[in-house]
Amino acid sequence: MCDQDHFEEDRLEYEARGLVTRKQFGAMLGAGVTLMLPQVANAVTVTESDVTITTPDGAADCYFVHPASGSAAAVLIWPDIFGLRPAFKQMGKRLAESGYSVLVVNPFYRMKKAPTSEGGGATNIQDVMPLARALNETTHMTDAKAFIGWLDEQKSVDKKKKVGTQGYCMGGPIAFRTSAAVPGRVGAVASFHGGGLVTDAPNSPHLQASKTKAQFLIAIAENDDKRLPNDKTVLKETFEKAGLPAEIEVYGAAHGWCPPDSKVYNQELAEKAWSRLLALYGKALA
DSSP: OOOGGGHHHHHHHHHHTTSSOHHHHSGGGSTTOOOOOOOOTTOOOEEEEEEEEEETTEEEEEEEEEESSSOBOEEEEEOOTTOSOHHHHHHHHHHHHTTOEEEEEOTTTTTOOSOOOTTGGGSOHHHHHHHHHTOOHHHHHHHHHHHHHHHTTOTTBOTTSOEEEEEETTHHHHHHHHHHHSTTTEEEEEEESOSSSSOSSTTOHHHHHTTSOOEEEEEEEHHHHHHSTTHHHHHHHHHHHHTOOEEEEEESSOTTOSSTTSTTOOHHHHHHHHHHHHHHHHHHOO
């Protein structure tokens, strides 16, 4: 599902190589305390709120943030295995300041309200693994439809524009499946250190996503690529065959490098990935 149980060994390796510093993942990485992300140039004023969304399986607690005036393209964010927490709210708000109506969801709402990890990205992976294992293709697809349906009911969402969706770690394959669940609405999909994008199953996320009309950004962690070196080739060939634009790149960082509360947060490469995300949305959601 994901390789975040390798975080500690990755942290030691990347610290030794100078790719991540102790300052970046130290005491600041407790729950609710994250590194400050760079300011957005020409940031728009935003409105933020905690919302509850009804799904076929219950009530999902989520975070919604959008430009304070007008309507904008919607983006659905699927967090990593540590779930909805301050770091992802910060990321969602930053994206909204760039002009998007952003919904960050708690994928584990059936079992636990957010925050689902006491230590944020520094939480012991074994503490949250049962939450992730309780989800499956059916819950992914059902939730995707419910969340995008809710977004389309909001005045701050421009329904004439396609929806973007992005996922981190276990959220990567969910973002892929979101495009398959609502193919007529999703125009862009981004996966950052996504785990389980390629499987041997006929319902593999990469096969489902290749049947859509979305554009893709797939940012792969260096250590994930070392463990599964053929995945990037399969992804490239699959999307080329489907005729779908897909930017696929291996980043020289460890699995989990994007969220600012991660033990292996790499600001330089996280910013590179963020800039590629904005470029994708600028093309696909215009």
